[in-house]
């Protein structure tokens with residue numbers, strides 16, 4: 001699913017109005033109608049248990065004077081028509097109300113319910129603590145941080161304990177970069193009813209306090225426009241991940257699915273090799289060999305009889321390169337440490353490898369100490385840093401938005417894929433596009449999860465997936481397996497082994513997406 005900028009969404013809006021064709025006011029009615037349907041279904045769960053009777057429900061609709069405010073006014077009319085209690089406030093954020101705002105206000109007027117006009121501080125009402133506040137002050141038309149009376153109202157809304165439902169965007173939030181924005185001037189939304197496509201800022205950690213649950217409402221923007229428009233950012237949905245999955249031929253054999261090499265583990269961290277190797281075996285590789293210090297070999301053998309083992313010359317860590325000619329995919333890094341001979345062996349691996357590499361953990365830390373090696377990585381290699389590893393690679397502490405911009409830059413410059421792990425992991429391609437993941441949960445913030453991801457990507461690469469599909473499908477399935485594993489665990493108790501146990505179900509679940 002594409003993620004478009006506010007500017008592109010405006011173009012989509014205009015294209016739809018012209019080519020569907022539909023009047024802009026009717027598009028607003030359609031959008032607000034979908035908000036009503038959502039609220040109608042969700043309201044019983046949104047009001048506190050103490051207010052169980054519909055007659056006691058209050059919907060407090062706070063509107064700006066642009067089209068976002070217009071949506072709020074149409075929604076207010078629909079709520080009133082269906083017999084719900086409403087309070088409607090208009091914040092005079094601009095002295096030039098939009099045409100459709102004015103038309104919607106006229107229609108509401110016919111219902112003879114008075115509107116609270118907010119022009120100055122003294123006009124701002126006390127918002128209740130047990131209502132639903134509909135936030136329709138600013139949408140995609142915000143052109144500078146909220147200020148003046150609009151901002152004052154936003155701050156007062158944020159003081160209320162009522163559930164806040166934002167139309168299209170939390171008012172005050174920009175669609176992409178909020179580095180120069182002030183969080184205090186943004187509605188702390190519990191639910192966002194966003195139109196057609198999600199906005200990038202919904203997925204960024206700096207906006208966590210303002211972005212609640214996101215609900216995407218299909219308002220029928222023109223499919224031709226949505227299909228043809230180029231997008232830098234994409235949200236990876238289940239059906240898109242499912243399309244990447246390859247069907248296995250009846251007459252295929254283990255040779256069809258390639259031979260993966262995992263280089264992982266060192267004294268005290270053999271478990272990293274176990275997790276990466278297991279995940280690799282469970283992700284479709286025909287054969288998996290793990291290159292490991294002799295002292296870790298028994299642990300691996302006992303954990304997985306299906307695995308082949310390649311002994312390193314050093315007993316305790318990765319120090320020498322095996323013959324690479326047998327392998328279709330190579331994953332390196334989990335738990336390998338940073339010994340001098342490990343550094344030398346990794347350098348040799350980067351020079352000698354003829355297949356894309358998957359680099360994780362200590363392999364990335366070594367790379368961060370030797371940034372010139374980046375240009376020598378086999379094209380299509382995949383780096384899987386967590387935010388700490390990424391900041392070492394990128395050279396400074398960055399906001400999430402800045403990290404993604406930097407991630408794109410490094411991918412494009414070096415012809416590699418970077419999978420920046422975290423909530424809403426992002427995968428950047430050599431051509432500058434970025435996929436944002438839609439699976440996973442906070443229980444996955446624990447040791448070993450990254451080792452598992454390395455194994456999955458390497459397994460898919462061995463099984464002849466192209467780097468783009470291997471990285472994207474692995475990212476999705478890894479999160480999905482974490483979500484499935486959570487059903488029998490809690491966010492506190494979830495561990496990487498649970499995730500591996502659910503890989504089968506996760507791959508299978510794709511057939512239902």
Ligand SMILES: NC(=O)C1=CN([C@@H]2O[C@H](COP(=O)(O)OP(=O)(O)OC[C@H]3O[C@@H](n4cnc5c(N)ncnc54)[C@H](O)[C@@H]3O)[C@@H](O)[C@H]2O)[C@H](O)CC1
Pocket residue numbers: 009010012013027028031064065066067068069070071093094096097098137138139140141142143144145146147150167168169195221
């Ligand atoms: N996407 C669609 O197809 C549809 C979108 N709809 C809704 O329309 C808004 C966008 O409306 P727009 O009129 O362009 O802008 P806003 O209502 O978001 O606000 C603009 C309004 O506010 C003024 N303004 C902007 N920034 C500030 C500021 N910092 N301080 C004060 N005032 C500010 C600006 O001058 C305007 O007056 C979209 O989000 C949807 O909700 C349609 O209704 C359905 C189709």
Ligand SMILES: [K+]
Pocket residue numbers: 068135136137138139166167168169170171
């Ligand atoms: K809004």
